[in-house]
Amino acid sequence: MSRIVYVNGQYMPEEEAKVSIFDRGFLMADAVYEVTSVLGGKLLDFAGHAARLKRSLSELDMASPCTEEELLAIHRELVAKNAIDEGMIYLQVTRGNPGDRDFAFPGPDVKPTLVLFTQSKPGLADNPTAKTGIRVISLEDIRWGRRDIKTVQLLYPSMAKMMAKQAGADDAWMVEDGKVTEGTSNNAYIVKGGKIITRNLSNDILHGITRAAVLRFAREAQMEVEERAFTIDEAKAADEAFFTSASAFVMPVVEVDGTAVGSGKPGPIAARLREIYIDESLKTAI
Structure with missing residues (x-):
């Protein structure tokens, strides 16, 4: 079964996931990320990761793509869809796709790009x-x-x-x-x-x-x-x-x-x- 990922509001098989070549995360590394661990199908320290994400976005004057409640729901849905017992969820927010390459930040009409995917890591807690x-x-x-x-x-x-x-x-x-x-x-x-x-x-x-x-x-x-x-x-x-x-x-x-x-x-x-x-x-x- 193909891994299900999340891209800008949609859950889809990883093979179908696409981000524009003009996305500033790709062109400028203009993006932030978080990695939340999963044990027993549950998220560890989610509130801390959400708070740090908010701070990172603020420090870069980048808009948040969703609320913390929506972000939690996405994490839980990905854990369920991919049957993750032990592993990680990677989250990335970029400043989005302005339609061309430019050093200047795009205007507020350009929405951030939000991508999440899971990584199954059996034995994460009992790492030899x-x-x-x-x-x-x-x-x-x-x-x-x-x-x-x-x-x-x-x-x-x-x-x-x-x-x-x-x-x-x-x-x-x-x-x-x-x-x-x-x-x-x-x-x-x-x-x-x-x-x-x-x-x-x-x-x-x-x-x-x-x-x-x-x-x-x-x-x-x-x-x-x-x-x-x-x-x-x-x-x-x-x-x-x-x-x-x-x-x-x-x-x-x-x-x-x-x-x-x-x-x-x-x-x-x-x-x-x-x-x-x-x-x-x-x-x-x-």
């Missing part, structure tokens, strides 16, 4: 990689300065992931002015002396929805959290390290630039936070 951890390398962060806006400008993160693979690692942590900003598609953390350390929020990093939830759960569990930038040397000398994202939840990092972190195996704090995040998120999934 969480038991072994991943290896990262460090790379210079050369992205634009508004990383807090979740745009589709993902060329450098994509290149960074490939550079990591070519170096025999799994992912990359990006560094600016000597300090780690974030991973290619995730927020970065280290643990030292029982303290969880992660970069503070600013325009330098994405305001991760999973990050916010994990830090809240950590504090509720009486874990100490310090929000500040850290160096790669600090990461190498840490007791453990991990990253968070909507699709990976909490993922241990066991090696940085060829140096084992702590014992070289996933640490207890990352493991506990992953367990707490999944348990608590399932309780509030919709």
Whole structure:
């Protein structure tokens, strides 16, 4: 059975989905996106993703294509139509199709383009990689300065992931002015002396929805959290390290630039936070 996707008000088989070559998302990367995970057929942290989408649109002076209630209904319909038990829903909003290429923004008569599709990922919650951890390398962060806006400008993160693979690692942590900003598609953390350390929020990093939830759960569990930038040397000398994202939840990092972190195996704090995040998120999934 063909996957059913959503394009500008219509549900259709993916083979029939089309967007104009003049769409600004295609020509200018003038678009934002969100990825919401699905566990047990329910959406995790939907309200957080909807709020961040609204903020991203506002920061780019882009009109919203629908209400939050309508967006929730579309997500649920796609989960049902594609029988998604564990997986993700990708959402993208572009500034639309003005009918030709122009650097200037189109007028208010041009409607945004709204596209959503599902990705089935059985075993998302019980990912075996969480038991072994991943290896990262460090790379210079050369992205634009508004990383807090979740745009589709993902060329450098994509290149960074490939550079990591070519170096025999799994992912990359990006560094600016000597300090780690974030991973290619995730927020970065280290643990030292029982303290969880992660970069503070600013325009330098994405305001991760999973990050916010994990830090809240950590504090509720009486874990100490310090929000500040850290160096790669600090990461190498840490007791453990991990990253968070909507699709990976909490993922241990066991090696940085060829140096084992702590014992070289996933640490207890990352493991506990992953367990707490999944348990608590399932309780509030919709």
